[in-house]
Amino acid sequence: MSDHNKTPSPQPDLNRNRLPTLFEVLSRRTLPPVDLFSFYIYMRDQQRSVDYLDFWLDVAQHMSLCRHYVRELRRSVLVGTPEPEGPRSKRSSAILEGLGEMNHPAAGPSMYATEKERDQDAQMSAYMREDRANSGLHDSPQSSQEPRNSTAKPSPNISTPRDVTTDSNSPAHTVARADIRASAEKILYTFLLPGAEREITLPGSITQDVTTAIEDYGRDDPEVFDVAKDYVFQAMERDAFPGFLRMKALGNLIPPTLIMRLIIGLIAMFGGFWTAFVLIFLDKSRLTRCWLILPFTIGVYSLASYQYSLDPVLALIGLSEYTPFNFSRVREQYVRKLLIHRALMVLAVTVVVDAALCVLFILVPGKRL
Numbered sequence: 001m002s003d004h005n006k007t008p009s010p011q012p013d014l015n016r017n018r019l020p021t022l023f024e025v026l027s028r029r030t031l032p033p034v035d036l037f038s039f040y041i042y043m044r045d046q047q048r049s050v051d052y053l054d055f056w057l058d059v060a061q062h063m064s065l066c067r068h069y070v071r072e073l074r075r076s077v078l079v080g081t082p083e084p085e086g087p088r089s090k091r092s093s094a095i096l097e098g099l100g101e102m103n104h105p106a107a108g109p110s111m112y113a114t115e116k117e118r119d120q121d122a123q124m125s126a127y128m129r130e131d132r133a134n135s136g137l138h139d140s141p142q143s144s145q146e147p148r149n150s151t152a153k154p155s156p157n158i159s160t161p162r163d164v165t166t167d168s169n170s171p172a173h174t175v176a177r178a179d180i181r182a183s184a185e186k187i188l189y190t191f192l193l194p195g196a197e198r199e200i201t202l203p204g205s206i207t208q209d210v211t212t213a214i215e216d217y218g219r220d221d222p223e224v225f226d227v228a229k230d231y232v233f234q235a236m237e238r239d240a241f242p243g244f245l246r247m248k249a250l251g252n253l254i255p256p257t258l259i260m261r262l263i264i265g266l267i268a269m270f271g272g273f274w275t276a277f278v279l280i281f282l283d284k285s286r287l288t289r290c291w292l293i294l295p296f297t298i299g300v301y302s303l304a305s306y307q308y309s310l311d312p313v314l315a316l317i318g319l320s321e322y323t324p325f326n327f328s329r330v331r332e333q334y335v336r337k338l339l340i341h342r343a344l345m346v347l348a349v350t351v352v353v354d355a356a357l358c359v360l361f362i363l364v365p366g367k368r369l
Contacts, residue, residue, distance in 0.1 A: 251309030
């Protein structure tokens with residue numbers, strides 16, 4: 001069975017001998033510098049598309065909120081809470097009892113879920129649609145031929161999906177159906193509607209289907225967002241994640257620092273060459289010309305760091321930059337090995353080029369003009 005078909009664990013995989021996948025990063029199964037926090041910073045500062053990641057995280061949190069809600073109802077049924085009368089309520093209770101424990105907390109794209117997880121999520125969504133129809137809060141496609149039109153914004157007093165992140169049984173963490181409805185509407189009004197505060201670009205058919213399901217049919221079950229969530233995941237996996245791995249797994253510097261290294265390197269090399277020719281044509285001693293080691297070393301080191309997006313000294317001591325002059329310790333073991341290997345290569349290149357320049361300009365005979 002492939003890694004994608006296994007039930008993901010929220011704990012980091014300390015024995016991974018490869019680069020992580022985007023799903024593992026989003027599931028918080030990785031460590032710095034390829035963790036979710038670093039990916040968020042990358043999407044915000046480099047890709048300038050953090051709204052897509054926020055949308056995916058909010059939808060994943062909405063799924064967790066729904067699972068929390070259904071687990072609470074399932075526990076109440078299993079401990080003997082009387083069922084309401086009526087064929088629909090009996091059918092809902094049967095679905096509820098057949099769901100199982102739903103102990104897969106990581107909400108990922110549907111193509112990565114196991115058959116059991118897909119079945120459970122589909123049954124959960126079916127139960128939530130049935131539950132809403134029974135409650136009489138909204139008409140549903142099964143119970144009414146006329147869609148419900150609603151443009152009301154979610155109440156600011158209702159908790160949002162980010163407020164519930166625990167599976168605790170305590171009353172303090174009870175999830176109401178109004179919370180789930182508010183969560184779905186918050187995602188719709190924040191990311192999907194034209195002119196939304198943080199509107200993301202999706203195919204028009206996807207946006208229209210989600211809007212119709214939530215506003216006209218009153219749906220708030222997780223399946224409403226499945227197509228949009230999978231589309232956003234694939235877009236991030238295709239357009240953003242390869243660049244993230246190149247920056248974090250093969251390097252340890254960010255673009256602003258790289259530009260600064262380029263400028264310092266060019267200035268140092270210009271100063272080194274200018275000083276070297278001045279000392280040669282003034283016929284200064286080789287001992288005096290040994291000072292050329294300083295600008296050439298700084299120049300070559302800075303340009304090598306720019307070329308390979310890597311500071312070898314920082315890599316050897318296990319640090320990676322995530323914002324200007326702020327560093328995190330490299331804790332992902334496979335990435336640490338890659339960075340050390342590349343650091344040694346960059347140091348070797350630096351030493352060879354620096355030595356060649358210094359030998360050339362120190363040992364060449366002087367000639368006073």
